[in-house]
Amino acid sequence: MAESATTVSRVKLHNMEFTPYLSAAELEVAIARVAGEIDAKYAGQRPLFLGVLNGAFFFAAELMKRLDTECEISFIKVASYLGTSSSGSVTQLIGLTERIEGRHVVIVEDIVDTGGTIAHIMEELAERHPASVAVAALLFKPDAYERQYPIDHVAVRIPNVFVVGSGLDHDGLGRNLPGIWRILEPTS
Ligand code: XMP
Ligand code: MG
Numbered sequence: 001m002a003e004s005a006t007t008v009s010r011v012k013l014h015n016m017e018f019t020p021y022l023s024a025a026e027l028e029v030a031i032a033r034v035a036g037e038i039d040a041k042y043a044g045q046r047p048l049f050l051g052v053l054n055g056a057f058f059f060a061a062e063l064m065k066r067l068d069t070e071c072e073i074s075f076i077k078v079a080s081y082l083g084t085s086s087s088g089s090v091t092q093l094i095g096l097t098e099r100i101e102g103r104h105v106v107i108v109e110d111i112v113d114t115g116g117t118i119a120h121i122m123e124e125l126a127e128r129h130p131a132s133v134a135v136a137a138l139l140f141k142p143d144a145y146e147r148q149y150p151i152d153h154v155a156v157r158i159p160n161v162f163v164v165g166s167g168l169d170h171d172g173l174g175r176n177l178p179g180i181w182r183i184l185e186p187t188s
Contacts, residue, residue, distance in 0.1 A: 030156050107134070
């Protein structure tokens with residue numbers, strides 16, 4: 001019989017090994033706290049949540065099912081491609097069909113690392129004149145963060161290590177792992 005996921009201490013995804021870091025139960029407690037923060041802040045304001053695919057599907061679902069506030073949710077993607085000029089990589093927001101003018105928007109992210117992605121999304125959304133834009137992240141790496149935008153609602157702050165699970169992937173794999181798994185330092 002296969003070992004249950006909760007007793008496995010290592011998992012290999014492509015060429016990298018990962019070990020359990022946060023349990024699914026710990027995430028649930030943290031997400032419930034974030035839901036409470038958001039309910040208190042947005043009561044009566046009908047916020048629009050924008051989940052950033054692919055990674056945020058898990059956090060978006062777990063957050064939404066705990067919210068009492070009347071709200072809407074939609075999903076966006078950030079596509080990266082190499083620009084033709086010397087500017088290098090260019091990012092583009094795709095999938096935003098809602099009118100956000102005058103709305104209270106909450107970006108729902110799996111993880112905020114350097115902040116480049118979230119800064120780009122904030123700038124694109126600002127052009128559309130929302131009433132406010134806040135960020136809710138399942139995970140935040142404060143030691144890696146290089147931007148000024150506040151990350152308003154964070155489930156769990158983590159050190160600057162690469163993690164997978166609960167929506168986060170290593171080259172496409174690992175999104176289905178329960179809880180959060182951190183990369184194992186190579187042992188010599
Ligand atoms: P930035 O640096 O733009 O990064 O804040 C955000 C995006 O980078 C990916 N990312 C990770 N993905 N484990 C992952 O599976 C990690 O530890 C990690 N750190 C950053 C992720 O796509 C995120 O949206
Ligand atoms: Mg992401």
